[in-house]
Amino acid sequence: MDTNQYLDIFLDESKEHLQSCNENLLALEQSPQDLAIVNEIFRNAHTLKGMSATMGFEDLADLTHKMENVLDAIRNEKITVDSNILDVVFESVDHLEAMIDDIANGGDGKRDVSATVAKLKRIENGEAIGSDTDKNESEKVPTVEEVLTTDSMKFDEFELTVIQQSHEQGFNTYEIAIQLRDDCLLKAARVYMVFDILEKLGDVIKSSPTVEQLEEEQFDSEFSVAVVTKETSEDIQKKLLKVSEVEDVKIQALDYQSLVHQELASTATEEKVTQPVEPKNTKPVATKAKPKKTPEKRATHASSKTIRVNIERLDILMNLFEELVIDRGRLQSIASELNHSELNETVERMSRVSGDLQNIILTMRMVPVETVFNRFPKMVRQLTRDLHKKVNLQIIGAETELDRTVIDELGDPLVHLIRNALDHGIESPEVRKAAGKPEEGKVELRAYHSGNHVFIELEDDGAGVNREKVLEKALSKGIVTPEVAETMTDKQVNELIMASGFSTADVISDISGRGVGLDVVKSTIESLGGNITIESTEGKGSLFSVQLPLTLSIISVMLVEIEKEIYAIPLSSIIETSIIRNSDIMNAHNQKVIDFRGKVVPLVFLEEIFEVTRTEPADDEFHSVVLVRKGEKMAGLVVDSFIGQQEIVLKSLGNYLTNVFAISGATILGNGEVALIIDCNSLIK
Amino acid sequence: METTLDVESVKVIIFQLGDKEYAIPVSQVQGIEKTMHITRVPKTPRYVKGVINLRGVVTPIIDLRDRFNVKSSVEDDNTRIIIITLDDMEVGFIVDAANDVMDIPTSSIEPQPEVVGSYEEEFISGVAKVEKRLLILLNLEKVLNTLK
Numbered sequence: 121m122d123t124n125q126y127l128d129i130f131l132d133e134s135k136e137h138l139q140s141c142n143e144n145l146l147a148l149e150q151s152p153q154d155l156a157i158v159n160e161i162f163r164n165a166h167t168l169k170g171m172s173a174t175m176g177f178e179d180l181a182d183l184t185h186k187m188e189n190v191l192d193a194i195r196n197e198k199i200t201v202d203s204n205i206l207d208v209v210f211e212s213v214d215h216l217e218a219m220i221d222d223i224a225n226g227g228d229g230k231r232d233v234s235a236t237v238a239k240l241k242r243i244e245n246g247e248a249i250g251s252d253t254d255k256n257e258s259e260k261v262p263t264v265e266e267v268l269t270t271d272s273m274k275f276d277e278f279e280l281t282v283i284q285q286s287h288e289q290g291f292n293t294y295e296i297a298i299q300l301r302d303d304c305l306l307k308a309a310r311v312y313m314v315f316d317i318l319e320k321l322g323d324v325i326k327s328s329p330t331v332e333q334l335e336e337e338q339f340d341s342e343f344s345v346a347v348v349t350k351e352t353s354e355d356i357q358k359k360l361l362k363v364s365e366v367e368d369v370k371i372q373a374l375d376y377q378s379l380v381h382q383e384l385a386s387t388a389t390e391e392k393v394t395q396p397v398e399p400k401n402t403k404p405v406a407t408k409a410k411p412k413k414t415p416e417k418r419a420t421h422a423s424s425k426t427i428r429v430n431i432e433r434l435d436i437l438m439n440l441f442e443e444l445v446i447d448r449g450r451l452q453s454i455a456s457e458l459n460h461s462e463l464n465e466t467v468e469r470m471s472r473v474s475g476d477l478q479n480i481i482l483t484m485r486m487v488p489v490e491t492v493f494n495r496f497p498k499m500v501r502q503l504t505r506d507l508h509k510k511v512n513l514q515i516i517g518a519e520t521e522l523d524r525t526v527i528d529e530l531g532d533p534l535v536h537l538i539r540n541a542l543d544h545g546i547e548s549p550e551v552r553k554a555a556g557k558p559e560e561g562k563v564e565l566r567a568y569h570s571g572n573h574v575f576i577e578l579e580d581d582g583a584g585v586n587r588e589k590v591l592e593k594a595l596s597k598g599i600v601t602p603e604v605a606e607t608m609t610d611k612q613v614n615e616l617i618m619a620s621g622f623s624t625a626d627v628i629s630d631i632s633g634r635g636v637g638l639d640v641v642k643s644t645i646e647s648l649g650g651n652i653t654i655e656s657t658e659g660k661g662s663l664f665s666v667q668l669p670l671t672l673s674i675i676s677v678m679l680v681e682i683e684k685e686i687y688a689i690p691l692s693s694i695i696e697t698s699i700i701r702n703s704d705i706m707n708a709h710n711q712k713v714i715d716f717r718g719k720v721v722p723l724v725f726l727e728e729i730f731e732v733t734r735t736e737p738a739d740d741e742f743h744s745v746v747l748v749r750k751g752e753k754m755a756g757l758v759v760d761s762f763i764g765q766q767e768i769v770l771k772s773l774g775n776y777l778t779n780v781f782a783i784s785g786a787t788i789l790g791n792g793e794v795a796l797i798i799d800c801n802s803l804i805k
Numbered sequence: 806m807e808t809t810l811d812v813e814s815v816k817v818i819i820f821q822l823g824d825k826e827y828a829i830p831v832s833q834v835q836g837i838e839k840t841m842h843i844t845r846v847p848k849t850p851r852y853v854k855g856v857i858n859l860r861g862v863v864t865p866i867i868d869l870r871d872r873f874n875v876k877s878s879v880e881d882d883n884t885r886i887i888i889i890t891l892d893d894m895e896v897g898f899i900v901d902a903a904n905d906v907m908d909i910p911t912s913s914i915e916p917q918p919e920v921v922g923s924y925e926e927e928f929i930s931g932v933a934k935v936e937k938r939l940l941i942l943l944n945l946e947k948v949l950n951t952l953k
Contacts (some may be wrong), residue, residue, distance in 0.1 A: 443861045685845065730847035773846070773856060775894045776865045776949065781848040786856060786863045794844040794856045794863055 126305065127223075130175050132428070134220050137164040141213050142498050145206060152201035155194075162191040168216070170340035173302065177229040180219050186240040187212045193244055208239045210498070275326060275346070282325050283374065286348040291322065292373060294353055297344040298360065299368035306365075307337045313363045315345075321356060322349025341367075346374065431524060434485055441474075441481050442769040445674070448474050449766075449790030478674070486521035489567045489576070492531050493518045496538060496565065503542045510549050510560040511542060520567040522574050526668055529648055530576075533641040537578050537664050538563070540638060545582030545662055555659065557581065569670075573650075573692075576666040585614050585656040597622065614654045614662075615752070618642045646801070649692065675770055677787070677797065679763035680746060683732045686795045687759075688768060688787055693800040695747045695754065697762055702741055714756060716747065723756045724803050729782060750804040757803065770797065814908040819940060820887060820900040823875045827900075828909065828933065828940040835888040835895065837903045840880060854899060859888065866897040872948060873928065891945050909933045914942065 141164045148157045165188045172180035187209060193199045215233045223229040275283065283293045296318075300310055311334045318324050327334060327345040334343055349356065353371040360369045448471055455467040493515050500513040522530070546552075546561035553559055566577045587610060594600045594616050600608070608616075616622065618638040645652045649669045656662035669675070669692060677688035678697070698716070705712050705723065712723045723745070727734070745756040768787040773780060784799035817828035818837070843855040843866055852871035856863050866886060870876070883902040888895060917929045930944040 446861060732847075771863045773863055774865055774896075775892075776896050777846060777849065777853065777856070780846055783846065783848075786844070788858045788861065788863070792858050793842045794858050796844065796846060796856075 126175065130171055131220060131224050134168055134171065134216075137168045138213060138217055138220065139494060140164050141168075142210075143494065145209060145213065146497050146501070148201060149203065149206055155197075158191060158195045158201075162188060162195055165191060166340060167338055172229075174305070177219070177223065179230050179233070180216065180223075183212055183215060183219075183233050183237065186237050186244075187216075189244050190240050199243065205243055208236065208243060210501075211236050212240065279325055279346075283346075283348065286323075291348045291350055292353075293325075293346060293348050294356065295344055295346050295372045295374050296356065296360070297342065297368075297370040297372075298366060299370075300341045301365045301367045302341055304341065304365040307339070307341075308335050310363060310365050311335065311343070314360060314366070317359050317363065318345065318347050318349075318356075321351045321359070322347050429484075434481075434524075438481060438485065441478065442674070442771075444474060445478065445767070445769050446788045446790075446792075449788075450792055453790040482523070482670075482674070483521070485524045487524050487527045488519050488521050489527065489530070489574075490518040492527060492534060493565065493567070495531075496534075499535070500538065500542065500563070503539065507542060508548065509542065509546055511546055512560050512562050513538075514562070514564045515566075516564065517567040520569060520574060522668065523670060526574075526648055529644060530668075533644045533666075534565075534576070534578075536638070536641050537666075538565070541578055541580040541582065541662070541664075545580040545584075547583050551583075574668045574670060576668065577663060578666075579661065579663045581661040584658040584660055584662050585617060585654075586658055587613050590614075590616050593622065594619070611655075611752075614656050618652070618654065649690075674767055676765060677768050678746065678765050679789075679795065680726075680744075680757075680759040681761045681763055682727050682730065682759050683734055685730075685732060686763065686789065686793070687726070687730075688766075688795050688797045689746055689748065689757065689800065690797065691765065693748045693750065695749050698745050698747060698756075700743050700745055700756075702743065705743075714745070716754070716756070719754065721747065721754045721756050723758055725758045726798075727758075727760075729803070748800040748804070750801050753804050755800075755804045757798070757800075768795075768797075814910045815914075816906065816908050817940070817942075818887065818903065819905040819907060820885070820898075821902040821904055822869055822873065822900055826904065826938060826940050827869075828942050829887065829889060829945065831906065833889050833891065833945060835890050838886040838888060838897070840884050840886060840899070857886070857897060859895075859897070862895065864888065864895050864897050866899060867948075868899045869948075870899070870901075889945060891949055894949060896949060907935065909935055909940065917941075 141161055144157050144161045144164070148154065148161065151157070165184050169181050169184040169188060172184065190199070190205070190209065194201055194205075199205065212233070215231060215236055219229040219231050222231065287293065298314055300307060304310060315324060315331075325346050325348060327343065329339050329343060333339060347356070353373065357369045357371055360366060451467050452471065455463050496515065497513055500511055503509075504511045541563050546563065547555070547557075549559040552561065562581045564577075564579045566575075566579070568575055590613050591600070591605050591608070595602060595605060599616065599619050599622065618641070622639065642652055645666055645668070650667050652664060652666045654662060654664050676691040678691060678694055680687050680689060700714055704714050706714065708720070712725075713720050714723060715721075726732075743758050744761055745758055746762075747754060747756050749755075768789075771786050771788065773783070773786055782799050782802045783796045785797045786794050787797060789795050816831040818831055818834050819826055819828050821827075838857075838859070841857055843857050845855040846853060846865075852868050854866045854868045854871075856865050858864075885900055885903045886897040887900055887903060888897045890896075913935055914931045914933045916931055928944055928947045929941055931942045933940045933942060
């Protein structure tokens with residue numbers, strides 16, 4: 121059967137599972153004793169194995185299977201977790217990720233993983249022989265549990281009562297193991313059909329995995345259910361086998377007495393083996409909580425009712441809404457002209473509703489930065505090993521949300537910043553010790569909202585920027601002249617490391633400093649409408665601060681007028697507005713400047729830049745000036761008058777007019793006319 | 806247009822510029838609009854009049870009279886903007902009047918006459934003579950391309 125239509129879902133889900141594997145592996149490294157985490161990883165791996173086998177990616181399934189064996193051994197306490205084992209597991213996950221990527225790019229997911237497989241095998245065997253089941257067996261309670269098959273279901277108190285009562289009323293309880301065909305595509309549908317039949321025959325009291333998981337196809341190809349019914353096991357088997365794609369049905373009668381025994385026995389085992397801290401008087405139900413914990417958590421997670429929506433549809437919704445915003449503006453201006461009270465009221469209401477709508481649509485496109493951040497812990501772990509450094513990465517504010525379009529572009533610059541911090545920032549443990557710092561370096565990644573912006577900061581307590589070294593490098597690369605270098609402030613020197621063609625590491629490593637460097641980070645951030653600054657104290661560490669707009673499609677602007685022409689200046693680049701006297705304007709090298717709070721700020725006369733033809737001479741006495749900035753630099757844009765602040769929808773000028781000087785786009789005003797948006801960055805040199 | 810030569814006839818929109826009549830295939834015309842407010846875009850060629858809001862889409866406008874160096878005439882009630890698409894570009898042309906829609910038999914289309922000194926000749930893909938009217942067929946790619 122053609123499985124292509126499921127490929128996208130498969131890729132999405134595989135990525136989720138691998139991500140979850142990564143997170144849990146990191147958690148496991150922190151608390152190696154926590155078997156619940158191992159269980160979680162095992163389940164992820166198991167699901168992945170099932171999915172990839174179904175999709176026909178044998179290599180993927182095979183490697184997952186090997187990994188699963190190791191995890192299983194850990195789970196059964198045959199192997200104790202240490203970082204060597206985790207390294208190998210991480211390595212396998214890396215391979216799996218590479219395979220998935222390959223499949224996503226149209227490949228067949230094949231990859232040479234024999235080295236990793238060999239390592240997995242060695243762990244599985246080597247370790248298992250040494251510390252084999254001595255401990256395990258002594259702790260295992262024999263009797264009933266041994267008799268029953270290992271994947272037999274366990275029942276809680278309530279379910280046992282149900283079984284008991286139905287037993288007394290002459291019902292039989294069966295445990296039915298249903299095996300679906302390996303190539304079964306619509307597993308959930310088969311599950312539904314099986315349940316449908318069983319419900320007609322009697323009552324399903326339990327299923328393993330849970331019904332939610334079955335509905336979401338979170339199982340391999342086998343599941344079991346417990347049923348109370350008056351039918352005979354043969355009848356049930358016959359009826360179930362009629363469901364297509366069901367390969368095998370095994371029915372086992374359950375005896376109430378033995379079930380109770382088993383329950384008590386396993387309670388005892390668990391209390392002794394894994395939960396010595398738990399109070400002695402715990403009832404069966406309470407101890408059941410442990411093995412069941414992860415599936416339950418999963419189930420509640422699934423029931424929070426989310427749906428996947430194609431980003432394209434959200435874009436269309438956004439476009440339609442933009443039309444609405446324009447019409448809203450138009451309606452508002454018509455209403456204010458007509459001054460009709462009922463019309464005004466209606467328009468006001470509509471504005472409020474569409475305002476709410478705008479918020480919802482914008483938040484729908486918001487994604488937590490976590491989606492970018494979550495790959496960093498693993499990356500840092502790997503880098504610290506490669507670099508022989510000790511680093512503790514802390515992530516704060518991963519739930520901070522940003523527009524999807526911004527998020528997509530954010531990954532690479534941040535990777536670069538982190539690599540830079542680890543490679544150039546944090547010193548080796550010996551150096552740190554000598555400098556009287558703790559051996560373990562600290563890197564903190566923070567994200568938070570502030571006004572209309574999101575800030576992402578990366579702070580390290582490493583070496584900081586070495587002024588002399590940077591200047592020396594900048595001079596040798598010809599980025600600055602010796603004269604300029606003398607007069608540069610520390611801040612300006614810091615900025616130099618983001619100048620193009622700059623790399624301070626003495627040895628070019630493949631971690632960072634591949635020639636491209638921080639200037640790429642800077643230009644990417646600026647192309648997103650954000651900016652990046654650096655603060656650094658030599659010997660104490662550095663702080664990179666990235667400021668990003670919340671969204672790229674609706675922005676706040678200040679509308680200004682130049683001889684009947686209306687232009688929009690993004691608020692994000694405006695510092696303030698001011699009205700200056702003609703006599704305040706000074707001349708410096710053919711450039712008109714003003715003294716603004718002690719700083720010399722060049723003036724840009726927009727009417728000259730934009731070649732506006734004057735019909736009547738402008739007011740010569742006073743000038744309206746919008747002070748804008750680009751990084752540290754400022755400029756004063758001289759306009760005729762300020763109109764006011766407004767939220768506008770960013771539109772492009774189309775494919776015919778590309779690269780118009782100093783114009784970044786256009787917007788449609790309330791009166792239906794087009795206003796151009798000024799690109800302040802190109803006006804400041 | 807080259808592609809239209811192998812069909813029997815081609816449906817065109819006929820518009821007026823000065824005292825001449827021009828034709829554009831209907832397939833390339835998005836619509837005909839009355840004039841509206843045009844926002845000037847600074848630092849663009851003289852024939853780019855600016856941009857308009859065409860039902861929410863910001864559309865550039867070219868004044869064909871300036872493009873062809875025809876003496877400008879004054880905007881009046883007949884002045885129209887013809888919106889055309891070429892590849893993924895949407896552009897409006899300002900014309901003196903949009904006169905007619907008609908089918909021109911492909912047999913009546915001839916290559917442009919060798920007239921020297923006419924600035925617009927590079928934009929012409931051919932001429933057609935229909936019922937004593939002389940129609941000039943425009944090569945839209947050339948009209949739009951020089952900006953690139």
